[in-house]
Amino acid sequence: MRAFDFAAPHDVAGALDLAGGSSAFLAGGTTLVDLMKLEVMTPEQVIDINRLPLRGVRQEPDGLRFGALERMEDAARHPDVAGRYPVISQALLLSASPQLRNMASLGGNLLQRTRCGYFRDVTTPCNKRAPGSGCPALHGDNRGHAVLGTSDSCVATHPSDLAVALVALDASVRLRGADGERTVPLADFYLRPGDTPHQENVLRLGELVTEIVVPDLPWAANSAYVKVRDRQSYEFALASAAVAVDLRDGRVRDARVAVGGVGTVPWRLPAVEAALRAGESHEAAAALAAEGARPLAGNAFKVTLAQRAILRALAELAERR
Amino acid sequence: MMSVRSANREDGPVKVSGAAAYAADHHPDGLAYGYLLTSTVARGTLLAMDTAAAERAPGVIAVYTPFNPLDVRPFLKEGGAELAAPLQDTRIRYHGQAVGLVVAETFEQARDAAALVTARYDADRPRASFADGLAGAEPPATGAPAQEVLADGVASIDEALAASDVTITATYTTPAETHVAMEPHATVASWTGGRLTIHTATQGVRLAVERLSEALAMDPADIRVINPYVGGGFGNKWATWAHTPLTAAAARVLGRPVKTVLTREQVFTVVGHRPLTSQTVSLGASADGTLVAVRNDGVSSRSASNSFYEAVADLSLSMYDAPNLHASRKVVTLDVPVTTIMRAPSESNGSFALESAMDELADALGMDPLDLRRKNDSSRHPVSGLPWSSKHLDECYTLGAERFGWSRRGRVPGAVADGDWLVGMGMGTATFGAFRSEASINVRLRDDGRVVVSGTAADLGTGQSTVFAILAADVLGIPVERVIPDLGDSATPPAVSAGGSGSTSGNGPAVRLAAQAARDALVKLAAEHEKSPFHGQEVTYAGGEVGDGGRAMPFGELLALLGLPDLDATATSPRNASQSHAFRSFGAHFCEVRVNRWTGEPRVTRWLSVVDAGTIVNAKAARSQIVGGVVMGIGQALLEDLRIEPGTGRFGNATMADYLVPVNADIPPIEVEFLNYPDTLLSDLGARGIGELSIVGAAGAVANAVHNATGRRVRDLPITLDKLL
Incomplete structure (x- = not known):
């Protein structure tokens, strides 16, 4: 870890004033400190934002709003979240460990960096960490890598479970920067790697995620997050599925489906949703999840696994009725 | 007992x-x-x-x-x-x-x-692919390239296999693993x-x-x-x-x-890892399940930096009775970090292949896999012909089957389901070699009434130091809390280092001898020291006190009275040189595995191990040892896989986040039963050793349960969900 300057402002304006250049915001620290120890991130200034008033979960006219500094565990246990959006609660509770969830913030969760082993090992090339240096994952150890949204520059998987649930629910993030405030749908917030895998999202220099907004969706009470991994806890997803279904009289009226662990960004599946709305079988609908998949030597199974995760979630939700 | x-x-x-x-x-x-x-x-x-x-x-x-x-x-x-x-x-x-x-x-x-x-x-460009190297595998530079026993009149192992009513042949592979203590x-x-x-x-x-x-x-x-x-430590x-x-x-x-x-x-x-292995196993049996021939051709990776490899096929020579046995050794040299010993080297990987193959043979015979093992249980070492010193494996099988409910196992794979989970049962035999090395121990009685037991032994978290305390306390007739074990200092007498599951079997007898020697020295002192109240008397020792039939005095008081801070004795327990018996520990694992029918994750949901390891000195710590080996065995079966990048020779997942070992959620309640028959041919103490025994047979038991649950036979560890989709 390199030496850095440290500041702990009390308000958002103070934080934004300090931000820029080689600065990093510190919330729970569960990603940043890790990456600083590995020298993957070497900010000259760390701005501790934990004193900022960005906590809480509250209902607003445009939906349920989460402060970006709300801790994962607290958000997951919030009655409005657990009752109205089980998919969010489950995605959070299936993440990390209780210790980490007690520290990690929602905003930080959305901004966590990939777990790609090459990204995290500074002795290897990585286009995301060192643009233009190459991507050893294409022909290297790639069992955990993405099959959707990849490019010849980068196949790193987006690691967040929460983001998968939020993308399925059409959530937005509110951003504050020197130029003011803006709201960006989460689906547009993340950028696929293309030729510029180091640009992971539309966040501008010094801009801060302040809130997450989840629009009302009454039938999201019938939602689930299925996370599949080698061990039963404390591991990132090999594949996951965030699914909400509007079931009436045993028929799917509407559905939201997104998958995680398989995409370079949280991966919404409108084609699968449309097929479900059109009354296609679960199997036929889930098969559309594989569209455009580009498997590598070590991760071809993820194409099947993502479909199975969707089927498992659909089966769980159908059973629950 | x-x-x-x-x-x-x-x-x-x-x-x-x-x-x-x-x-x-x-x-x-x-x-x-x-x-x-x-x-x-x-x-x-x-x-x-x-x-x-x-x-x-x-x-x-x-x-x-x-x-x-x-x-x-x-x-x-x-x-x-x-x-x-x-x-x-x-x-x-x-x-x-x-x-x-x-x-x-x-x-x-x-x-x-x-x-x-x-x-x-x-x-x-490094040599980094074990699979690519298999075709060019070579006999090892050290150790016999093959060992064979053939029945009278049999010309070759292949002839014995060909003459068998039923044969199976399969290849089993295991990845590199590392200890991550x-x-x-x-x-x-x-x-x-x-x-x-x-x-x-x-x-x-x-x-x-x-x-x-x-x-x-x-x-x-x-x-x-x-x-x-x-x-x-786990060997590392x-x-x-x-x-x-x-x-x-x-x-x-x-x-x-x-x-x-x-x-x-x-x-x-910088420190070593467990090598990759491949074993091609052929088993031949008569129609009633009697083994006729066992062949295992084992290959191990070896680092170009050293000579260590796993003689992975050798376990097949010590396990089941068969008149014709053949095991061979080859190595594939890789430009990877050092290969070294890891918990039950050779034997845990060896048992994965042999225990899987036994189940495959049972399938081919239409026999219950437990019945097949019982039928071929050996009363003598299959190669040397020496009788086992103390073997109660059959009791492990019987007790385990009864306690676990083996009779409820579905005879046809894939027949039992609970909701979305396919349920299977599997079992495997555990075994590990036993020996008694030379060990010296010093026991020092102190004037504060406490006792220090010293030797260069190591406690890796195993409970060895508590074994020292218990055994010394037993001999001296004092509460265990009054004994201070003093391990891990090279200035103390040379005891057995922690390896090969030989600590208690070697150090235990030495602790007892040294405690007896200290007791004898105390009695002599009490009788002979001029200032002793027992001077010239017939002195006896009991319960931490010396006495002459009338008075009694705690040893600390006597030492204080005589102005002696302490009195010590060192004793050496010799190596076991028996040529008349073969020494091994045994056990039987039973487990239940559930596999999700949608997404294929295998999860172990029940476990019982019945253990025949001689005298158990401390049931509590011994149970933890067995549980630890089973946990590691579950990791070996389902998770552990140190991946070598073929192009670079770099380990692709060399972090604790990426090299998976089980977490609590992966481990079901584990029941352990000790038979506790002292192996008096090994030592008066009768303890054999339990550090490695329980990882042996564990991965095979899991693989067999996965097969029973799903009908899928996975011969390549770890058994990850992608192999079950």
């Missing part, structure tokens, strides 16, 4: 309170901090290293590289590590090899400076004059003294290694690794103590 004690660990309070000082917890005055530099290519030559920026960095005291080396000599014995001394040449033999040591005033300064060092290599390897070295005192994480302080005396060209008498607490702290002599050599030239702690990532490469 002696009653089985169940005692808390004597070292439990100091460990959970953080008071126990592990190697890295020592901070002698004037301490400087070392940080290893490691190679980033797997094979080739180091052309140059630029250390200028590091040398100018704050707090840096010295930067050592092959171009500015420390004086370290090659070991004379590999001892599970490698002969080449670090920094003595520019050859790169594996990715992650130690190529430098930065020493600074603080750990952070050493680490930051290390990041400033750059290296240039002339890199060759909780405590990373660490060394703290201090010099006083020409004498070295070193705290280093090791499974045997005597081993460390030997290797250091070679590496530093010193008289072993001038080296003292102190390491009473070890945070797990048997050897002495590069950072230890480097740290000692740096401390010598710098004239101040130096500490080096390996980073988590370095623990994957």
Whole structure:
């Protein structure tokens, strides 16, 4: 870890004033400190934002709003979240460990960096960490890598479970920067790697995620997050599925489906949703999840696994009725 | 049969309170901090290293590289590590090899400076694929290439197989694994004059003294290694690794103590790993299930840096009765970090293949797999023909089957489901060799009424120190709390190091002999010392007191009265030299596995192990040992896989986040039953050893349960969900 300057402002304006250049915001620290120890991130200034008033979960006219500094565990246990959006609660509770969830913030969760082993090992090339240096994952150890949204520059998987649930629910993030405030749908917030895998999202220099907004969706009470991994806890997803279904009289009226662990960004599946709305079988609908998949030597199974995760979630939700 | 004690660990309070000082917890005055530099290519030559920026960095005291080396000599014995001394040449033999040591005033300064060092290599393509190397596998440089027993009139193992009513042949493979003990390897070295005192994480302080005396060209008498607490070893702290002599050599030239702690990532490469293996097993049986022939052709990877490999097929020679047996050994040499011993080397991988194959044979015969094992249970060692010293495997099978509900196992694979989960049962036989090494122990009775039991043994978290306390307390008839075990100091008598599951079997008898000798010396003192109240009397000893039939006095009071701070005796228990019997521990694992019918995750949901390991000294810690081996076996079966990148020879998942071992959620309640029959042919104590036994057979049991649940036979560990989709 390199030496850095440290500041702990009390308000958002103070934080934004300090931000820029080689600065990093510190919330729970569960990603940043890790990456600083590995020298993957070497900010000259760390701005501790934990004193900022960005906590809480509250209902607003445009939906349920989460402060970006709300801790994962607290958000997951919030009655409005657990009752109205089980998919969010489950995605959070299936993440990390209780210790980490007690520290990690929602905003930080959305901004966590990939777990790609090459990204995290500074002795290897990585286009995301060192643009233009190459991507050893294409022909290297790639069992955990993405099959959707990849490019010849980068196949790193987006690691967040929460983001998968939020993308399925059409959530937005509110951003504050020197130029003011803006709201960006989460689906547009993340950028696929293309030729510029180091640009992971539309966040501008010094801009801060302040809130997450989840629009009302009454039938999201019938939602689930299925996370599949080698061990039963404390591991990132090999594949996951965030699914909400509007079931009436045993028929799917509407559905939201997104998958995680398989995409370079949280991966919404409108084609699968449309097929479900059109009354296609679960199997036929889930098969559309594989569209455009580009498997590598070590991760071809993820194409099947993502479909199975969707089927498992659909089966769980159908059973629950 | 002696009653089985169940005692808390004597070292439990100091460990959970953080008071126990592990190697890295020592901070002698004037301490400087070392940080290893490691190679980033797997094979080739180091052309140059630029250390200028590091040398100018704050707090840096010295930067050592092959171009500015420390004086370290090659070991004379590999001892599970490698002969080449670090920094003595520019050859790169594996990715992650130690190529430098930065020493600074603080750990952070050493680490930051290390990041400033750059290296240039002339890199060759490494040999990094075991699968590609199999075709060119060669007989090993050490050890017999094959062992064979044939019945009279049988010309070859293949002839015996061909003559069998039913045969199966299959190939089983296992990946590289690594130990990931909780405590990373660490060394703290201090010099006083020409004498070295070193705290280093090791499974045997005597081993460390030997290797250091070679590496530093010193008289072993001038080296003292102190390491009473070890945070797990699993074989990886048997050897002495590069950072230890480097740290000692740096401390010598710098004239101040130096500490080096390996980073988590370095623990994957600077120290060794378990080799990859492949076994092609053929079993032949008559129609009633009697084994006619067992053939296992085993191949192990071997690091180009040393000679260690797993003789993985050999277990097939010691397990089931068959008149025709054949096991062979070959190796594939790879340019990877050092291959070394890991819990039940050869035998745990060997049992995965043999136990899987036994189930495959049972399927082919239409027999219950447990019945097949019972039918072929051996009463003598199948190769030597010697009778087993004490074997009650059949009782393990019977008791286990009954307790586990084996009769409820579905006879047809895939027949049992619970909701979305397919449910299967499997079993496997556990076994591990037993022996009794020579061990010396000192027992010191003190005037405060306490007793110190000393020897160079190691407690890796196993409970060995509590075994010392229990056995000494039993002989001396005092509460176990009054015994102070004193392990891990090379200045004490030479006891058995922690390896091969031989600690209790060797050290246990020695503790008893030494306690008896101390007791005898006390009785003699009481009778002969002029100031003794028992002078000239017929003195007896019982319950911590000496007496003459009338009066009795606690030994501490007597010593105080005589003005003696203590009275001690050292005894040596010899090696077991029996040629008349074969010695092994046995056991039977039973498990239930559930596999999700959508997404294929295998989850172990029930476990029972019935263990026949001779006398159990401390049921509580022994249970933990068995549970630990089973947990590691579940990891071996389902998770552990140290992946080598074929192109680079780099381990692709060399972090604790990416190298998966089980978490609590992966482990069901584990029941353990000990038969507790003393093996009196091995020693009066009758204890055989339990450190490695329970990992053997565990992965096979899981694989067999997965097959019973799904109908899928996975012959390539680990059994991950992608193999079950």
